[in-house]
Amino acid sequence: MFTGIIEETGTIRAASRRGDVLVVRVSASKVLEGLAPGGSISVNGCCLTAIEVDSAGFACELTQETLRRTAFEERLAPGACVNLERPLRADGRFDGHIVQGHVDGVGRIVDVRRLGESAELSVTPPPDLARYLAPKGSVAVDGISLTVAGLAPAAFTVALIPYTLEATTLGRALAGDLVNIEADVIAKYVERLLPPQGR
Secondary structure, eight states: OBSOOOOEEEEEEEEEEEEEEEEEEEEEEEGGOOOEEEEEEEETTEEEEEEEEEEEEEEEEEEEEHHHSSSSHHHHHHTTTEEOOOOTTTSSSSOSOOOOOOOEEEEEEEEEEETTTTTEEEEEEEEGGGGGGTTTTTTEEEEEEEEEEEEEEEEEEEEEEEEEEEEEEGGGGOOTTTEEEOOHHHHHHHHSOOOOTTT
């Protein structure tokens, strides 16, 4: 489990095919502490397994299922920046919100409005995820814990403080970019527990 509080941004060193698997090598520093082969690591909000770890970074394997459900296919070229977070420790502080690292779908940034030092980001979510979004509710965008500031029929808006712009990949975001979206798990469980509509 993660919290959506990004620890650092890493850089894709290489991405190569090995059969039906995409092997991605990421340069990193801070998240390497305590990370061992077989350990979990969130890359742009997707929980992946580190298969190799060295002093310069780590490598992960991405299956076709992962590539289908995420924006990785278009965004993992060498030199690309990614958001990184280690799993929450049982004795750690719980900031952000519950982020499982299970990407629900891919959204598209439709607008980035700079407001001096801060910014507002508008994202079109996959149609089946829109029902999980609520004003002041939580959403993870590329693994970043954010609060829904506004809802429109086809998009949601989040406000980005200067720290988020500086410490995550959203500081470089442009209209048209694809992003990984994870809806709030609490909203999904509430829907599951409610009786079907119309009964």
